[in-house]
Amino acid sequence: MDTWKVESNPAKQMIFTCGIVVVGLVLAYGFRHFDRSGFTNSLAGFLLGILLLVIGVPGLFMIRRESITVDSTTRRITIEKTNRFGKKDKIILFSEIADVSVTQLGNSSDGSPNFHVTLSLRSGKNFPLFFPAYYDGRWDRSVAEDRCRRLEKYLQQ
Numbered sequence: 001m002d003t004w005k006v007e008s009n010p011a012k013q014m015i016f017t018c019g020i021v022v023v024g025l026v027l028a029y030g031f032r033h034f035d036r037s038g039f040t041n042s043l044a045g046f047l048l049g050i051l052l053l054v055i056g057v058p059g060l061f062m063i064r065r066e067s068i069t070v071d072s073t074t075r076r077i078t079i080e081k082t083n084r085f086g087k088k089d090k091i092i093l094f095s096e097i098a099d100v101s102v103t104q105l106g107n108s109s110d111g112s113p114n115f116h117v118t119l120s121l122r123s124g125k126n127f128p129l130f131f132p133a134y135y136d137g138r139w140d141r142s143v144a145e146d147r148c149r150r151l152e153k154y155l156q157q
Contacts, residue, residue: 003073004150008066012134017059024052068129070154077119077129098122100151102144105131115144117151 027049034042064083071078075094080087099120106113115138116131130138130147137143 004070004154006068006130006135006147008064009134009136010063010065013063014060016134017056017063020052020056020059024049024056028053066135070151072154072157079129092119092121092127094155096121096123097155100148100155102141102148103128104141112139114138115141117144117148 027045029049031042031045031049034040034046036043061084064081067078067080067082069078069080077092077094079090079092081089097119101118101120102115103118104113104115114131116135117129119127119129121127129151130144
């Protein structure tokens, strides 16, 4: 089999983070003249705007590109994470992997669940793949199952 490479989509992460910052700015600016006499709805709107800014602004600096390469020749998985501050690599050998499964984060009643592939390592630890970076198809279980089956084929060689 050939080398399989999947990359995250940092543009989607940037759009989502910018949306959080814009909503935070609108709320903080819109409710800046809140009633100081007590706990009011306008104070809640202002504080929510500040909270979104506190979450969103650092998020702009945390955007990263993640690349996962499955190489059947070297029999290893390489996870490469690149952000503004540097690059980090993690290598997982095929011989370290005991099992591969699809894991769901969240459920339908809480909103949109997302799915990723989880590697169960022989050491007893679990390692998530295609998570938490913005990979295309992360909200579609069938995409995660296809990735899981494809990875299993690589491992069986």
